[in-house]
Amino acid sequence: MKHIHVFAVLAVTTLSLGGSILSSASEEGYDNTAVLDGKLPPAYRDWTLITVAHEEGNLNDIRAVLGNDIAVKAYRDGTLPFPDGAVIARVAWAYVPSEENNKAFGHAQSFVAGAPTHIQFMVKNSREYATTGGWGYTQFQQGKPSKLDVAACFSCHLPVKNxxxxxxxxxP
Amino acid sequence: MKHIHVFAVLAVTTLSLGGSILSSASEEGYDNTAVLDGKLPPAYRDWTLITVAHEEGNLNDIRAVLGNDIAVKAYRDGTLPFPDGAVIARVAWAYVPSEENNKAFGHAQSFVAGAPTHIQFMVKNSREYATTGGWGYTQFQQGKPSKLDVAACFSCHLPVKNxxxxxxxxxP
Known part of the structure; x- marks a missing residue:
């Protein structure tokens, strides 16, 4: 995950991912590779929730990981490696206290999602992205592609090669 | 949200919700009212993510709010009140630090979802649940219905009547 951190704090290098032919059954007529050409998958926000997390520090966000049909099926079936066509999205929002919720609970304890920060995608194509473990990485801010150090992404994800x-x- | 807290710390009263006729277009052949009869909607885990949150204190969880098609459409269209058939699910997991993520980030900052705690549902039927604002409330633990103080749910939700x-x- 260091790429997220790197992106947040340091300058980033230019995103240079070639196009690829990669399709998903989950979104008719949409080629998932397009996400690496700077096009948000039209239905990504309806993808199934994989999990949630909170990052403190410079990120200070609360986040959800979503998957397209191929990714979620692989998760649920325990299929590894993920099949080509799997796409995983990490959506993040500012981590903010909720005065409204705290009032309802009777004390300060509630943190909710504020403004969106950025969205990152991992797209599986074992042939196209062989040099980065079979995954292409990309990032969007406010609906537009934003630069990402893909080599840093890959190197950070190496510890979970298994x-x-x-x-x-x-x-669950 | 006090009902969540109340449930977590105090004894609860008996769940006594009558059955109702309420159907959703989102899950063919499934009547959403069944959730109030103790049957988990078969596809709820694939519902669209509405938002995420973290509760400190006794709850100490990280949570996702999911909605069926009717609920999500209402959210996105800004439709209020929610139409009958809308169902909102709040799924929660233990809030745990991730040593694995922290190692990748290079410092302690990451909290992830641990074991599931409980799932709460709000089911909209303005006629059936007129005495509690048009919403039925129910809760599940480990896949089974668990007792909930519905009057406390409603009274806690009163501040957001608007x-x-x-x-x-x-x-977004």
Whole structure:
């Protein structure tokens, strides 16, 4: 996950991912590779929730990991490596206290999602992205692609090579 | 949200919700009212994410709010009150630090979802649940219905009557 941190704090290098032919059964007429050409998958926000997390520090966000049909099926079936066509999205929002909720609870304890920060995608194509573990990485801010140090992404994900380079675990 | 807290710390009263006729277009052949009869909607875990949150204190959880098609459409269209058939699910997991993520980030900052705690549902039927703002409330633990003080749910949700008694806001 260091790429997230790196992105947040340091300058980033230019995103240079070639196009690829990669399709998903989950979104008719949409080629998932397009996400690496800077096009948000039209239905990504309806993808199934994989898990949630909170990052403190410079990120200071609360986040959800979503998966397209191929990714979620692989998670639930325990399929590793993930099949080509799997796409995992990490959506994040500012981590903010909720005065409204705290009032309802009777004391300060509630933190909710504020403004969106950025969205990152991992797209599986074992042939196209062979040099980065079979995954292409990309990032969007305010609906537009934003630069990402893909080599840093890959190097950070190396410790979870035994889970096909994916940190997020499925939460039932 | 006090009912959540109340449930977590105090004894609870008996759940006594009558059955109702309430159907959703989102899950063919499934009548959403069944959730109030103790049957988990078969596809709820695939519902669209509405938002995420973290509760400190006795709850100490990280949670996701999911909605069926009717609920999510209402959120996105800004429809209030929610139409009959809307169902909102709040799924929660233990809030646990991730040593694995922290190692990748290079310092302690990451909290992830641990074991599931409980799931709460709000089911909209303005006629059937007229005495509690048009919403039926229910709760599950480990896949089974668990007791809930519905009157406490309703009274806690009263402050957000202007949002049809729903705390969670949609996170884009």
């Amino acid at each position: 889970r096909d380079f994916v940190f997020a675990r499925y939460s | 949002r049809d008694f729903v705390f969670a806001r949609y996170s």
